Amino acid sequence: MKKIFGYVLGLVAALFAAGAIATNANADGSDADAASGSSNAGSALIGPAMGSSDAGGAAEISSAESSSQQPAEKPAKKPAKKPARKLAKKLAKREKRVAADKKLRGRLHYRKDAREILFQKGKKGEEVYLYNRKGKEVKKFRVAKNGRFDIKLSKKQAKKLDEGGKYFHFAVYQKGYKPYEIRYYIYK
Structure with missing residues (x-):
């Protein structure tokens, strides 16, 4: 050639x-x-x-x-742009993880159709989203102070939270930390 x-x-x-x-x-x-x-x-x-x-x-x-x-002559290749998703994953890896003993958790057992949920180890500024087993958002709120706190639900929200199984889960977002999810079992 x-x-x-x-x-x-x-x-x-x-x-x-x-x-x-x-x-x-x-x-x-x-x-x-x-x-x-x-x-x-x-x-x-x-x-x-x-x-x-x-x-x-x-x-x-x-x-x-x-x-x-x-x-x-070969045209110069332009550098490939990284998709935003890869960049988000890369940034997420840089975020710190919340230690297991410092994660938000339920204080007492949650009973079916209860309208009050008790939490402990909350940090001021955390955003918490409650989801039922089917993944539908029931309620979201922001933690007002550190330590113990409780959330009041309406009858409709309590019924929606109990839909679909033996547990619901909540996702916690805190600035500078990787988000995490926790299961909360429903007792009869």
């Missing part, structure tokens, strides 16, 4: 040199005609129509030159 490519480049160089010499000779002739006062416009119209060697040689050189340069 390299040998063939070398032959093609040698041929193109020879044609290019011959075309440059022919162009210079033609330019010298045009200068002489211009000095004598004759017009070269008629010969320019007749030459390409009759297939003169100058016009044909220039066309061959330009076509050969353009075909030989296309495979030799």
Whole structure:
């Protein structure tokens, strides 16, 4: 393949040199005609129509030159952009994890259809989302102070929280920490 490519480049160089010499000779002739006062416009119209060697040689050189340069040059590749999802995962790995003994948890057992949920080990500013077993959001709230606290539910929310199984779960989001989820079992 390299040998063939070398032959093609040698041929193109020879044609290019011959075309440059022919162009210079033609330019010298045009200068002489211009000095004598004759017009070269008629010969320019007749030459390409009759297939003169100058016009044909220039066309061959330009076509050969353009075909030989296309495979030799490769366009520079642009760096691929990382999807936002990969960046989010990378940033999530950098976040600290909440230690198991410092995670928010339920204080007492939750009974079915109860309208009050008791929590402990809350941190001020945490956002807590309650989900039933089917994954539907029942309630969200922000923790107001550190330590123990309770959440009051309406009858409709309590019924929705009990839907779909023996437990519900809550997700906790705290600034600077990786979010976590905890299951909370429902006792009868």
